[in-house]
Amino acid sequence: MGYTLRGGPTGARGNGDGDGTREGGRQAIRLQRTPLREQIRDILREWLVVGEIPPGEDLNEREIGDRLGSSRTPVREALLLLAVEGLVSVRPNEGYYVARLTRDEGEDLYGLLGLIERRALLRAGIPSPEVLERLAGLDRERKAATDAADRLELDRAWHAELLPRGAIGAVYADEIERLENRAARYERAFLEDEADQAGALAEHEAVRDALARGELEEASRILERHWLRGATYAVRWPRDEESAGREADAADRRSLSREAAAAG
Secondary structure, eight states: OOOOOOSSOTTOOOOSSOSOEEETTEEEOOOOOOOHHHHHHHHHHHHHHTTSSOTTOEEOHHHHHHHHTOOHHHHHHHHHHHHHHTSEEEETTTEEEEOOOOHHHHHHHHHHHHHHHHHHHHHHOSOOHHHHHHHHHHHHHHHHOOOHHHHHHHHHHHHHHHSOHHHHOHHHHHHHHHHHHHHGGGGHHHHTOHHHHHHHHHHHHHHHHHHHTTOHHHHHHHHHHHHHHHHHHHTHHHHHHHHHHHHHHHHHHHHHHHHHHHHO
């Protein structure tokens, strides 16, 4: 399959307090024992999000295990977790494959993210001037970035900075992260387009400006519109994918028909 790993797990949403605590003037490191299936899930999710494995491609458990130095069991468990997230689908008696992209799913995901982030921002309240400056800095980095994966990472960081877990609560944070992980593949349609980038960054600026004026309700409305506008661009690519998927499904049916006729 030729899969390559870039970066860490997508979608990490912090609590706004940094990554560690200080003990005796030194930065304390918090170690975590993450089950192997979850580590493999995070790696596979990253591959799916950045397009290392295209929609519709079969996922060979043994090949993935060999690539990651793992047995098939945790790979199978990781694929099941990704199926629950909607990133992977399964063919009965055949195995897992990368879920195809559809226009309807893309529109639904972006619509839900708009609704939830609007409510989350109302709950979080007006951020500090320091947070607003960090948001502006992330947008400057994104404007200078030329790689779609880098733009996606910076966009995720912007939304996580605006809506940190500590301010919006675990329920909102977990649901946003789940939806973002599933929607990230659709962002490929507009993250490479400069005109679309300019529009998205202008909306980020409008959110920041409204918050700087203390207009929380207005900022939340702009944030929701930002997601809805993004949906109109993000679903352009799935139209081609849907067409390719229908052709592939038709080819599979023809192949099965020929096999059945030969067997008869």
